[in-house]
Amino acid sequence: xxxxxxxxxxxxxxxxxxASTALVPAQQPKPAEASTAxxxxxxxxxxxxxxxxxxxxxxxxEPRKYVKCTLKEGDKVYTDVGIHVKGAAGSTRSIDDKxxxxxxxxxxxxxxxxxxxxxxxxxxxVQDPSYVSELICGELFRAAGVPASRVGHAIVTIxxxxxxxxxxxxxYDRYFLERHFKNSHGNFYDGGFLREIDQxxxxxxxxxxxxxxxxxxxxxxxxxxxxxELRFQKLEKxxxxxxxxSYLALEVITWDWDGYPMNRNNYRIYHDPERDKLVFIxxxxxxxxxxxxxxxxxxxxxFLVRALLETPAGKEKFRAxxxxxxxxxxxxxxxxxxxxxxxxxxxxxLTAIDPGAGRDYSQHINxxxxxxxxxxxxxxxxxxxxxx
Numbered sequence: 001x002x003x004x005x006x007x008x009x010x011x012x013x014x015x016x017x018x019a020s021t022a023l024v025p026a027q028q029p030k031p032a033e034a035s036t037a038x039x040x041x042x043x044x045x046x047x048x049x050x051x052x053x054x055x056x057x058x059x060x061x062e063p064r065k066y067v068k069c070t071l072k073e074g075d076k077v078y079t080d081v082g083i084h085v086k087g088a089a090g091s092t093r094s095i096d097d098k099x100x101x102x103x104x105x106x107x108x109x110x111x112x113x114x115x116x117x118x119x120x121x122x123x124x125x126v127q128d129p130s131y132v133s134e135l136i137c138g139e140l141f142r143a144a145g146v147p148a149s150r151v152g153h154a155i156v157t158i159x160x161x162x163x164x165x166x167x168x169x170x171x172y173d174r175y176f177l178e179r180h181f182k183n184s185h186g187n188f189y190d191g192g193f194l195r196e197i198d199q200x201x202x203x204x205x206x207x208x209x210x211x212x213x214x215x216x217x218x219x220x221x222x223x224x225x226x227x228x229e230l231r232f233q234k235l236e237k238x239x240x241x242x243x244x245x246s247y248l249a250l251e252v253i254t255w256d257w258d259g260y261p262m263n264r265n266n267y268r269i270y271h272d273p274e275r276d277k278l279v280f281i282x283x284x285x286x287x288x289x290x291x292x293x294x295x296x297x298x299x300x301x302x303f304l305v306r307a308l309l310e311t312p313a314g315k316e317k318f319r320a321x322x323x324x325x326x327x328x329x330x331x332x333x334x335x336x337x338x339x340x341x342x343x344x345x346x347x348x349x350l351t352a353i354d355p356g357a358g359r360d361y362s363q364h365i366n367x368x369x370x371x372x373x374x375x376x377x378x379x380x381x382x383x384x385x386x387x388x
Contacts, residue, residue, distance in 0.1 A: 034116030044349040082107025119171030128286040147180040191267040223307035289371035296382040332376035
């Protein structure tokens, strides 16, 4: 009898534990793990955005003002997602056209994430028919130790109307900062449109960091130091010089004519509180390799770049880093292979929604591959001339 009672208790306890386990929800992946899995996948996702007539009209009148939308991906539905139109001169389109979009998952819904991201972008790629310029250049910058957004691809439908192929770009949220810095609470600035570092740049985020743009003011003052030797020393204290020179070298190698060095555009700056250093971050890399024959040291409009390269030490470090990147990171043939891999991913999706664009797609990839090869050849010539 005792054995029967004991057996019954054991079975009951087992059943209770099994039931309790069934009630525990499956552990969700951490944001960093979810976003890494998303960007490492070889899948073109399909997303649908639904806007009420009122919110759609608001985006027509005030494109940059957040409204709510419902976002769907397969059987996943995200409600109350913040959305507004993005893009600058050349890429801006209306919400009724192929608009670039910024989505903020927890703008109105606390804790909501999309593949581990809080903020992300749907870039219309109207200035890049290859859809992969920002992707491959971002990989180059990250390989050189410079923070840059990751990129995927999506087919986008708005209110039942298919708008076409977009690329998904990782937003500059706290998860982005946590991936690249030990402390994500520093001042994070948006360079804006054709704005210099001595202008009042938009503060995107900050938590208990230096106030009143004091970090940027110190950088500006250091760059204005008249003595070249002292200027370099002061810049070295304020700027993460290794990252900045790597950033500058790749801006030239990839010929980012619309970035900070050449055009004072498409950049972010982060003040890393852990090291008390400023870091430049590239953005908007959709028009790269426009001049594969461009010089090693073009006409730099960025005031900080000129200030650095006017110092003997700065110029030497820049040239040495260009040579190092060309030797260890910028492998033209490897990049062409990478382009072919991306073509195999993107072309079928593009063909499915626009057969004509799908047929022409190889031409755009081939054009980019040709520009990369020519740039590598020209950079080797520039470096060889320096040795002479």
